[in-house]
Amino acid sequence: MKTSALGLGMAAVVASAASADITGVAVNAYSQVVEDFGGASASLYTVDVYALSDDSADTLLNVFNMSLASSASSYFQSATGAGWLPNNLGSIFDTEALRKGDSFVTIGGFGPDAEQAVGAGSGTGLDPNFGGNSNGAPGNLAGWFNSSPPSLNGAVGDSPVGQGVLIGRFSSEGGEFSLEGTSLSMTWNQGLGTGPSQGTFSIVPAPGAFALLGLAGLAGRRRRG
DSSP states (O other), X not given: OEEEOOEEEOOOOOSOTTOOOEEEEEEEEEXXXXXXXXXXXXXXXXXXXXXXXXXXXXXXXXXXXXXXXXXXXXXXXXXXXXXXXXXXXXXXXXXXXXXXXOOEEOSSOOOTTOOOOTTTTTTEEEOGXXXXXXXXXXXXXXXXXXXXGXXXXXXXXXXXXXXXXXXXXXXXXXXXXXXXXXXXXXXXXXXXXXXXXXXXXXXXXXXXXXXXXXXXXXXXXXXXX
């Protein structure tokens, strides 16, 4: 598999150098050929989207108000994992296409390899604006969330683009596409008993890459020890 990182998140508006926050979003895009159920193959262009953090204690809670300014003509769903919620049933359903190519959204719950292993991303829920699990693409102002916050699925960790957490995979059989111009907001804290913070970010072009800059200042900045 050929992997090419197309974007690294750049710092959003941060109150101070000592703050602990989600600082931006990064995309990692690559071409791949994966084997689906029954031996069929799919040639995909895949864009993985990550929330970046400057503190290992940060835990993502939700993504909301996502607006896809540009995207693929259609998104690939593996034969055994149709739908935008992560869903690997294991056994004969555990295909390469599902693990590496299936399109989904998540609030973390994945290892550094970002493969959709059995149980990865469990507990993710879709808000009404998404349009439902079987929608062809996230609806306008779509959102998703960790439906079981005590699980801390959104805790940041190592990723291919730095310290962060996976929030979605977008794959297409239609060739290269861009998520440039996409905006989204996120809420995070530092685990149970701590207050939330929020920020809004947008995918914007940069020389030779995609850079993601914070559009809005951080709101609701309050924490409890």
